[in-house]
Amino acid sequence: MSIWSKFIQYYKPYRWLFFTDLACASVVSLVDITFPQILYFLTHGVFTRSAAEIKGVLGLVAAGMIALYGIRYACQYYITTWGHIMGARMESDMRQDLFDHYQRLSFSYYDRNNTGEMMSKLVADLFDISELAHHGPENVFICTLKIVGSFLLLLLLNVKMTLILFAVVLVMIVFSIYKNRRMKAVFMDNRQKIAGVNSRVQDSLAGIRVVKSFANEDLEREKFCTSNLQFLESKVNSYRLMGSFHAGNGFFQGLLYTAVLVSGGFFVAGGTLQVADLAVYALYIGIFMGPIDVLINFTEQFQKGYSGFKRFQEVVDTVPEILEKPAAVPLTNVKGRIVFQDVSFRYNQAAQVLAGVNITIEAGKTVALVGPSGGGKTTLCSLVPRFYDVSGGAVLIDGHDVRAVTLKSLRSAIGIVQQDVYMFAGSVRDNIAYGKPAATEAEIREAAKNANIHEFIIGLADGYDSYVGERGTRLSGGQKQRLAIARVFLKNPPILILDEATSALDNESERYIQASLERLAQNRTTIVVAHRLSTIRNADEIIVINRSGIQERGNHEELLANNGLYAKYYHMQFEGLDDLEGE
Known part of the structure; x- marks a missing residue:
């Protein structure tokens, strides 16, 4: 019931549309039930009179019926038009709520879930919900009115025959409930399988350059074929179940008509039922069976929604x-003093990544984190903007525990440049302005100049209006990196995190970007994660960290003099290069 109570909440903003829709549905049902009653009135009270009287009454009947069906037309138009609009608005509200919730979910959720599956829930699932939102209450309401109304009128015509009819209907209801329970599981499996197909498509298309570079189109085709066939198998199962459901109900409908004909024949033969009444009874059976057909066909839509x-x-x-x-x-x-106070961290129930880390970074200073992959450097950086929360200890900024401040103010004070830069599909200007959406043109250009990318941009065919392509595919790695730096220049945060921002670049790009980063880091508290040790020589403090925790700390000269881990890493990268530079 909690599912239904939450579903009903989405009707609240459109309750007047909803109630008007049901009122119109009531009128449509009443008009449909009226026709057999008019026929009953004519056969029993009018057609036995003189020809002149019959003709006089028929004129009034024709005018009345035209008026009734005119009203029905208006009501049906409202149901079809505004009922669907109501469903579409509810779908839009749900989609917005789902998207907003996606924005609120933590990184850990995205670590566990696939983008394709999330897209499936955002698009395909909600379309069927929209159809259910519109047709569900309306179909149930109209069908209930028609079934109850026609059943009561059938009782007035012949009680015994109607009770026989009701017995067959009860068997249909039991059969339908049984099949519906099975269909619920099958349609849920459909959803999961199509989400798997969407997931496979998204994964393959997002990585299409890798696919083609390894000539693995056949491998991707096989993986997609597997997901596609699993979905097909699920659909086949659902259609088999739907086939038995519809065929079974069709059989019971046949039993209803058989029961009416046979029992009606007995009652006519016994003189307790007139032939004209049997004809009217048959008309009501049609009205009675119509909504049952609608409900049977609605079952699939209901289960999907x-x-x-x-x-x-x-x-x-x-x-x-x-x-x-x-x-x-x-x-x-924000001044930018950062303190890691006895910090521990683990991902869910995985092994401990950080344990008892204590680091103090004074405002305006630059601290570099060095060490092997998997040592916890990026994790440590992710704790500052609260992408993840510490398992133990605390992270403080200017003495404030980051868990005690608002997320928006915390993240607004931090600028991040990562190795894997994400570019949104749009113009160069849009991507730079992402750092400050309300920025002026002059501010955007100034940020680009500070990032050493302005000259490149104005050399493009459309300048700042140039399209960067999906995920920035029209730009090189260095160009994307400088656009990311321009974003942060525009944001102008007091705290800066550089997470291997130059590790994937060639030497020339690195020089450009290193100069931009040094300019960006001026007068900011900066945390640098680096594998290229040449980029951190001027850091105020270098901390060597691995899976066992902090191993060394000091500036470049001190750590080289200690001849420890840092010196080992440094000599592995630069052995012989210093001599070449001296020449």
Whole structure:
């Protein structure tokens, strides 16, 4: 019931549309039930009179029926038009809620889930929910009115024959409930399998350059074929079940007509039922069976919409692991002093990544983190903007625990440049302005100049309006990196995190970007994660960290003099290069 109560919440903003839709549905049902009653009235009270009287009454009947069906036309138009609009608006609200919730979810959720599956919930599932939102209450309401109304009128015509009819209907209901329980599981499996197909497509298309570089098109085709056939198998199972459901109900409908003809014949033969009444009774059977047909056909739509909403609700009910405390305060006047106070961290139930880390970074200073991959350097950086929360200890900025301040103010104070730069599909200007959406043209150009990318941009055919391609495919790695730096220049945060920002670049690009980064780091508290040790010689402190924790700390000269791990890493990278530079 909690699922349904949450579903009903989406009707609240459109309750007047909804109630008007049901009112129109009531009128349509009443008009449909009226026709057999008019026929009954004519056969029993009018057609037995003189020809003149019959003709006089027929004129009034024709005018009345035209008026009735005119009203029905208006009501049906409202149901079809505004009912669908209501469903579309509810779908839009759900999609917005789901997208907003995706934005609130923590990195750990994205670590566990596939983008293609999330897209499936955002698009395909919600379309079926929209159809259920519109047709569900309307179909149930109209069908209930027609079934109850026609059943009562059938009782007035012949009680015994109607009770026989009701017995067959009860068997149909039991059969339908049994099949519906089985269909619920099958349609949920459909959702999961099509999400798998979407996941495979997204994964393959996003990595199409890797696929082609390894000539692995056949491998991708096989993987997609597997997912596609799994979905096909699930659909086949659902159609087999639907086939038995529809065929079974068709059989019971045949039993209903058989029961009416046979029992009606007995009652006519016994003189307790007139032939004209049997004809009217048959008309009501048609009205009675019509909504049953609608409900049978609606079952598939219901199960699709229900399974889609259940998957939607599973996401919306997911509580973000990073939550803002009710008493959180904005982080203001940030100086940039960062303290890692006895920090420990593990991913879910995995092995410990950090244990008992204590680091103090004074405002305006640059600290570099060095060590092998998997040592926890990037994890340590991710704890500052609260992409993840510490398992133990605390991270403090200017004496404030980052868990006690608002997320927006915390992340607004931090600029991050990573190795894997993401470019949004759009113009160069749009991507730079992402650092400050309200920035002026002059501010955007100044940021580009500070990042050493302005000259390149104005050399493009469309300058700052040039399209960068999906994920920045029209730009080189160095160009994307400088655009990312321009973003951060525009944001102008007091704290800067550089996570291997130059490790994937050629030497020429590295020189350009290193100069930009040094300019960017001026008068900011900076944390640098670097594998290229040439980029951190001027850091105020270098911390060597591996899976066992902090091993060494000091500046470049001190660590070389210690002849420890840092010296080992340094000589591995630069042995012989210093002599070449001296020449």
